[in-house]
Amino acid sequence: MDERTALGLLGDRLSAAGDDAAVVDGQVVTTDMLHDRTDFPDGTTRYTAGWRAVGASLSDVAAMGADATAAVAVYAAPAFDESELADFVDGASEVCEAVDAEYVGGDLDHHDEFTVATTALGDADDPVRRSGARPGDAVCVTGTLGRSGAALRLFERGDPADIERANDLFRFEPRVAAGRALAGRATAMMDSSDGLARSLHQLAEASDCGFAVESPLPVDPVVDEVAADADDRLELGAHFGEDFELVCTVPEEALAAVRADLSVELTRVGTVVEREAGSASGRRGEAAETRVTLDGEPLADRGYTH
Amino acid sequence: MDERTALGLLGDRLSAAGDDAAVVDGQVVTTDMLHDRTDFPDGTTRYTAGWRAVGASLSDVAAMGADATAAVAVYAAPAFDESELADFVDGASEVCEAVDAEYVGGDLDHHDEFTVATTALGDADDPVRRSGARPGDAVCVTGTLGRSGAALRLFERGDPADIERANDLFRFEPRVAAGRALAGRATAMMDSSDGLARSLHQLAEASDCGFAVESPLPVDPVVDEVAADADDRLELGAHFGEDFELVCTVPEEALAAVRADLSVELTRVGTVVEREAGSASGRRGEAAETRVTLDGEPLADRGYTH
Structure with a gap:
């Protein structure tokens, strides 16, 4: 199991x-x-x-x-x-x-x-669950993605300066203040510890909807220093995880007010859509795969297996 | 360390x-x-x-x-x-x-x-600490001691009936109700997870007093089934630990009222005394060893090392 x-x-x-x-x-x-x-x-x-x-x-x-x-x-x-x-x-x-x-x-x-x-x-007077996303909501993420994946590459390089930078990258600031500002406004939320892709799939599944995500994703500049190519960059930014950012859905009309209360960047990466995102097929078996799309293509429900 | x-x-x-x-x-x-x-x-x-x-x-x-x-x-x-x-x-x-x-x-x-x-x-509105024991208080323990040590011997024997009994002995009932009844009345309290002897030493040290303990201790009858001799019985009953009973000090005058509220036996095993229990020497270095005595002899500050 x-x-x-x-x-x-x-x-x-x-x-x-x-x-x-x-x-x-x-x-x-x-x-x-x-x-x-x-x-x-x-x-x-x-x-x-x-x-x-x-x-x-x-x-x-x-x-x-x-x-x-x-x-x-x-x-x-x-x-x-x-x-x-x-x-x-x-x-x-x-x-x-x-x-x-x-x-x-x-x-x-x-x-x-x-x-x-x-x-x-x-x-929490009013805890934010994973299950409240509604079609039309903006899909958002705090901060930047891929820092922990990049840190792992730096640890692997092993020279003292790389190790020191890797340690710095590993010490993330938990998004408690951002979570407080999002409470009562975000319709669904979780952290990105399993990676953006897994988080999006879990939110979409719990909320019984789909997510249409568009690039560019807020991938941290450090990822560009270590990534071998564009696929590797997406792997570190969207699948590796362990970045502990917040992934959430926010009603369009609340977005400006939420941003005004945040001290961290909140990037809109897409929109909540009806169940089968970006797919007209509706065939069974494809539903889970097409629940979350990136630029119209299915975004695999796959994280880093720890 | x-x-x-x-x-x-x-x-x-x-x-x-x-x-x-x-x-x-x-x-x-x-x-x-x-x-x-x-x-x-x-x-x-x-x-x-x-x-x-x-x-x-x-x-x-x-x-x-x-x-x-x-x-x-x-x-x-x-x-x-x-x-x-x-x-x-x-x-x-x-x-x-x-x-x-x-x-x-x-x-x-x-x-x-x-x-x-x-x-x-x-x-806890009024948590019971380890540090409030005062000379004259009764030293008490809930339930019986030595069940986990006896269970370990039964596990070692390894036949199915022994293993089943050992599992039963391992599933203790946490003394939450007793702890509630003792709150506001016990002057110091901790659980016996490190064994009665270590618990008494820790309470005595935190409260800066001594404990004069007298046998018989409330050793569980199952210990007599597995103990090799009297020393072994004391080892399982007072040192092995992991029994998760409450060890506490209660003012003499509160003892009857506390007992009336408890559904578990509360055995008085001794009395809180001035710093150096049962010792007239007062020499430095002996203080810790003589802080807790059993029938007038120092009770070693020693538990089972897990």
Whole structure:
């Protein structure tokens, strides 16, 4: 059973599951696990690891349009090095400070592989779900895409300057303030942790509609430094993911007011359309593939498999 | 750096850390990680694992005297088997139901070793800390001790009936109701996850006092079935830990009223005394060792190293 099937099974059994975070009595809670081989490439500092791991959970809070309040983490490693642990806590604390939340600690555990489990909490009077997109809404994304994919290439290059830049790119600012500004206005929202393409498909599926997306996408300039060609650029920008931007749908008439309240760029990348985007065929089996189109061509429902 | 030193370092850096759970704006949050080799012996069902992992975090909520509200978990495994995952979710959901909390899901992750990270939330108007014990208070413990240590021996025996009993013993009921009844009355409290001896030392240290404990301790009858001798019985009952009972100090005059509100046995095991329990020496270096005594002899500050 792959992870998507397994998540579907969980969604069937648990009424609160199935969005970026669970909501209980106006409180948002989300948890995540990151570990060495897949999430922290060689060269990732413990400071960056703390920032990024806690930031990933704060991003899920942001994706609900919630106000982030606190985060905790379990730090599991084969051994506890004082400066590594202190760096981790500093990174975790500072990403919380960046979004006016409090890092309140957690626990330590011995584990063969460096593994971090994070949980973030938030308050949401009116959480934004994935399921409210309506035909005619603008499809938007905050910030730029592809930074984490580009960072991975820089980590692979391995020289000290590249590694330092890669660490900088890995320490993203969770879009909590943007999520707050979008709450009550965005009709559907999630974060782009699985990549823009997967996020668009998930929003379209949950909202039972299609998305017609047009280039150019807001791909970060750093991607152009590392991408081999146009296909590779699209791969890093739209499929790799882990950028933790917000992907949302906003009614046309609300767009200007939302933008006025945001301190981050909100790029309109397309329009919500009826179920089968850009396809006149309507044949079964094609529906999922044609749900999201980029410049009229199906955009594959495929992310980076972590 | 060992885990205790590392936890001390965290406590110095984070104001909210250092108790069973962190408290933020009247909300209690606690997180924990359990994994295959150390926490789930061969024979542990996924149902038991879900119950126990989530229960361990609920126990930390109980130890703050808080009302448990919700829990989440990350389930990380080399592969996702549908019935294993469903069993895990059932166990996690049922331990939450047992304490009137809601299991609201979490996340899945691929990991070489079966690893579970759990977080529980609660509400506490007046959280019970570890630091309020005063000389003269009764030292008390809920329920019985040694069940998890005995279960480990039964898992090691390995025949089906033993394994089934071991799984039953591993599925403890978190003492949330007892913690609620003790809130506002207990002067200090924590859970016995590190064993009675370590818990007593930690409470005594945080409260800057000593504990004079007298046998008999409320060791579970199952321990007598598996213990080799009296030393082994004490090892399983007082040091092994993982029983998730509440260890607390209660003013003498409140004891009868507290007991009347509890549906679980609350055994008085001793009395809070001035700093150096049962020792007239007062020499430096002996202080920590003599802080907690059992029948007048120092009770070692030693738990099971997980």
